[in-house]
Amino acid sequence: MSATFLGTPAFPTAARTALADTQLRRNLAHATGTIRAKRAAVVGEVDEWERLRLAGAALKDRTLRHLDTYLAQLEESLTRAGATVHWARDAAEANRIVVDVARRHGTDEVVKVKSMATQEIGLNEALEAAGIHAWETDLAELIVQLGDDLPSHILVPAIHRNRSEVREIFLREMGRYGKAAPRDLTDTPAELAAAARAHLREKFLRAKVAVSGANFAVAETGTLAVVESEGNGRMCLTLPEVLVSVVGIEKLVPTWADLDVFLQLLPRSSTGERMNPYTSMWTGVTPGDGPQEVHVVLLDNGRTDVLADEVGRQALRCIRCSACLNVCPVYERTGGHSYGSVYPGPIGAILTPMLRGVGHDTQLDSLPYASSLCGACFEVCPVRIDIPEVLVHLRTKVVDAHRGEPKVQNLAMKAASWAFADARRTAAAERISGAVGKVLRGTKRRAPGGRGVLGALPGPAAAWSDARDVPVPAQESFRAWWARTDGGRTEQQNGNGGAK
Amino acid sequence: MSAREEILGRVRTALRDVPAVETPADVAVDRPGPRPTTRDDAADVVELFAERVADYKATVVRCTPEDLPTHLASALDGVPRLLVPADLPEDLRPADAILDEQLTTAELDTVDGVLTTAALGIADTGTIVLDHGPGQGRRAATLVPDRHVCVVRADQVVADVASAVARLDPARPLTWISGPSATSDIELDRVEGVHGPRTLIVLLVG
Numbered sequence: 001m002s003a004t005f006l007g008t009p010a011f012p013t014a015a016r017t018a019l020a021d022t023q024l025r026r027n028l029a030h031a032t033g034t035i036r037a038k039r040a041a042v043v044g045e046v047d048e049w050e051r052l053r054l055a056g057a058a059l060k061d062r063t064l065r066h067l068d069t070y071l072a073q074l075e076e077s078l079t080r081a082g083a084t085v086h087w088a089r090d091a092a093e094a095n096r097i098v099v100d101v102a103r104r105h106g107t108d109e110v111v112k113v114k115s116m117a118t119q120e121i122g123l124n125e126a127l128e129a130a131g132i133h134a135w136e137t138d139l140a141e142l143i144v145q146l147g148d149d150l151p152s153h154i155l156v157p158a159i160h161r162n163r164s165e166v167r168e169i170f171l172r173e174m175g176r177y178g179k180a181a182p183r184d185l186t187d188t189p190a191e192l193a194a195a196a197r198a199h200l201r202e203k204f205l206r207a208k209v210a211v212s213g214a215n216f217a218v219a220e221t222g223t224l225a226v227v228e229s230e231g232n233g234r235m236c237l238t239l240p241e242v243l244v245s246v247v248g249i250e251k252l253v254p255t256w257a258d259l260d261v262f263l264q265l266l267p268r269s270s271t272g273e274r275m276n277p278y279t280s281m282w283t284g285v286t287p288g289d290g291p292q293e294v295h296v297v298l299l300d301n302g303r304t305d306v307l308a309d310e311v312g313r314q315a316l317r318c319i320r321c322s323a324c325l326n327v328c329p330v331y332e333r334t335g336g337h338s339y340g341s342v343y344p345g346p347i348g349a350i351l352t353p354m355l356r357g358v359g360h361d362t363q364l365d366s367l368p369y370a371s372s373l374c375g376a377c378f379e380v381c382p383v384r385i386d387i388p389e390v391l392v393h394l395r396t397k398v399v400d401a402h403r404g405e406p407k408v409q410n411l412a413m414k415a416a417s418w419a420f421a422d423a424r425r426t427a428a429a430e431r432i433s434g435a436v437g438k439v440l441r442g443t444k445r446r447a448p449g450g451r452g453v454l455g456a457l458p459g460p461a462a463a464w465s466d467a468r469d470v471p472v473p474a475q476e477s478f479r480a481w482w483a484r485t486d487g488g489r490t491e492q493q494n495g496n497g498g499a500k
Numbered sequence: 501m502s503a504r505e506e507i508l509g510r511v512r513t514a515l516r517d518v519p520a521v522e523t524p525a526d527v528a529v530d531r532p533g534p535r536p537t538t539r540d541d542a543a544d545v546v547e548l549f550a551e552r553v554a555d556y557k558a559t560v561v562r563c564t565p566e567d568l569p570t571h572l573a574s575a576l577d578g579v580p581r582l583l584v585p586a587d588l589p590e591d592l593r594p595a596d597a598i599l600d601e602q603l604t605t606a607e608l609d610t611v612d613g614v615l616t617t618a619a620l621g622i623a624d625t626g627t628i629v630l631d632h633g634p635g636q637g638r639r640a641a642t643l644v645p646d647r648h649v650c651v652v653r654a655d656q657v658v659a660d661v662a663s664a665v666a667r668l669d670p671a672r673p674l675t676w677i678s679g680p681s682a683t684s685d686i687e688l689d690r691v692e693g694v695h696g697p698r699t700l701i702v703l704l705v706g
C-alpha cells in the first residue's frame with residue numbers, strides 16, 4: 001500500500017503511456033466534462049463572481065506578502081486556543097512530528113482525511129515505516145489505497161477507476177485490512193459506498209489519533225477549516241482523542257471575516273455545488289467536544305522557495321479546487337499520473353517544479369512544457385492564478401538552467417510537439433470557457449514574449465521558442481499552420497505534432 | 501536554529517521585494533459584502549432556503565409552531581432510539597428520548613437518530629450551521645446516528661454565506677451541513693449517505 005511517484009518518466013513518455021489507456025481516457029473525459037458543466041451552472045448563479053475572484057486573489061496576496069506576520073499571529077491564536085503548534089522545514093521533519101505524536105499515544109493506527117499536504121510529504125509511508133497504519137477514509141482515497149495505486153485527480157483521486165474495478169478491489173482487499181466487503185457486493189455506487197461505510201466505521205470508532213490537513217487557517221482566530229462531502233472528515237475531526245493537522249504555510253487567510261469569500265469560491269469551483277455537504281471548523285480545543293489534544297504542523301517543504309519567485313508566488317494562492325484540471329485539454333487526454341506528482345494538471349505543472357526546484361531533474365523540468373498555453377486554467381481559477389504566465393516563466397528558468405545542453409531543448413520540443421498533437425482539444429477548451437474568455441480578451445495580460453495567450457492560440461512552436469538563443473526554426477503563423485494541417489488533424493496522423 | 505526561526509527567516513528573505521513600509525492593509529481588497537435581509541424580502545429568503553436544502557435531497561418540511569409536534573412525530577417515525585442534547589428545549593423533546601450525557605462513541609453508534617436545533621440557515625447555499633450551542637449537541641451527537649432531524653426557525657435564516665460568517669463565533673466549533681453526506685467518487689455518480697447521517701430532515705418553523 002505504498003505506491004509512489006518516484007521514478008515517473010518525464011511527462012511526454014508518461015503521457016504517451018496514459019494515452020494508450022482508453023479506459024482512463026474515457027473515465028477522465030466523462031468526469032471532467034460532468035464537473036465542468038456543473039461548475040459553469042453554479043458559477044453563473046453568482047452575480048458578483050468576478051468580484052469574488054478578485055477578492056480571493058487579493059486576500060491571498062495580502063496574506064502572502066505579509067506571511068511572516070500572519071504565521072506568527074496564527075501561532076499565537078492557536079496556542080491561546082489550546083492547540084500545540086509545530087514547525088516543519090521539510091517532509092522528513094513533518095513526518096517525524098506526526099509519528100512522534102502517534103507513538104506517544106501508543107497507537108499503531110491513525111485515521112486520515114484526504115489531504116494533499118500529507119500526500120506531498122509521503123506521510124503514509126513514513127507512518128508505515130514506523131509500524132503505524134494510516135487508514136485513508138475518503139472513498140476515493142480508500143479505493144486508491146486498497147488498489148495500491150496512485151491518486152490521479154485532486155478532487156476525485158480514483159477518477160481513473162470504473163465501478164467494476166472498484167468492486168473487484170473492495171472484494172479482494174477489504175478483508176485484509178479490516179471488515180470485509182459483503183460477498184454479494186454488486187457494482188452499483190450506492191452499494192460500494194455502503195461497503196466503505198461499514199469497513200471504515202469500525203476504524204473511526206476505534207481510532208485514538210486522526211491526521212488531517214486544512215483548507216484554511218485563520219490567522220486572527222486560529223480557526224482551521226476542512227471542506228468535504230462524505231462525513232469521513234467530520235468523523236476524523238470529531239471522534240479521536242488526538243488530532244494532528246498538517247497545514248502548508250500558504251493556507252492562511254487573515255481574518256475570520258475573510259473566510260466567506262473562500263467558502264463561496266471553493267465549492268462552486270471544485271465540485272460544482274453551491275456548498276459542499278460538510279464543512280468543519282474548529283479553534284484549538286473545545287472542552288467536552290471533539291479531540292482534547294490538538295496539534296498543528298506548519299509545513300514549509302519548498303513553499304518559501306515558491307514565495308521567493310516573484311512571478312511564481314501567485315501559485316501559493318491555490319485553494320486546490322481542481323477547476324484548472326477539469327478544463328485542461330492536456331490533462332483530459334493524459335490523466336493525472338503523467339505529471340508524476342501529487343499535484344497534477346496545470347497547477348501541478350507549475351507548483352511541483354517550483355516546490356522542488358528546476359534544473360536537476362528531467363521529469364520536473366518537463367512539467368512546464370505539459371501545456372498548450374490555451375489559458376483555460378486561468379479563466380476558471382477562483383483565485384486568478386495566471387498559470388500560462390508562470391509556465392512560460394518556468395520554461396525560461398529550465399532553459400537557463402541547462403544552457404549549452406542540447407538534450408533539454410530536445411525534451412522540451414518533444415513535450416511541445418506532443419502537447420500540440422491535437423489542437424482540436426485546445427480549441428474545444430477555449431470554447432468551453434469562451435464566455436469568460438471574451439470578457440478577458442483585450443484586458444491586461446502580462447504574457448512574456450508579448451504573445452496573447454488568451455485570445456489566440458499560440459503558434460505550434462511557441463512552447464519552446466521562448467529560449468531566445470536557441471536556434472528556432474522559422475515559425476509558421478498560427479493561421480497558416482491551421483490551414484495547412486486542417487486544424488491539426490493531418491499533423492496528428494503523420495505523428496509530426498505541431499513542432500516542425 | 502529552530503524550525504520556526506528558520507522558516508520565518510526564509511519567508512522574510514523570500515519577501516525582500518515587499519517594501520518595508522508596506523502593511524497588510526496596503527494590499528487593497530475589494531470584496532462583496534453580506535446581503536442584509538429586509539422586511540420585504542424575508543419571505544423570499546426563507547423560501548429560497550427551503551428550495552435549496554431540498555435540492556440536496558434533504559427533506560424539508562415547512563410548518564407553523566402549532567403543527568410542529570405533528571411534523572416532528574412523523575420525522576421521527578421509524579427511529580426507535582432517539583438521542584437529544586441534554587439541553588434541548590423541553591417542548592421539543594419526545595418523552596422517551598435518550599439524553600446525551602457524554603455517551604461513549606460506541607453508545608452513540610447504537611442510537612438510530614438525533615434531534616437538534618441549529619444556529620442559523622443560509623438561503624443561497626441551502627446550508628444549516630450548527631455552532632453546537634444549547635439544543636445543538638456536541639459534534640459527535642449529530643454525526644454518528646444515521647438520521648438527523650434539525651429544527652430551524654424561519655428567523656434564523658440569513659441570505660448568504662457572508663451574512664452567516666458575520667453572525668457566527670469562530671471560538672465555537674462549527675459544522676456546516678448542506679444536505680446529507682454524499683460522494684461522487686465512483687464514476688461521478690452521486691450517492692447520498694456515506695459516513696454522516698444518511699437522512700437529513702429539516703423542519704422549518706414559521
Ligand code: SF4
Pocket residue numbers: 269317318319320321322323324325347377380381382383384385
Ligand atoms: S490553480 Fe486555481 S483552478 Fe487550479 S486548483 Fe488551484 S485554485 Fe483551483
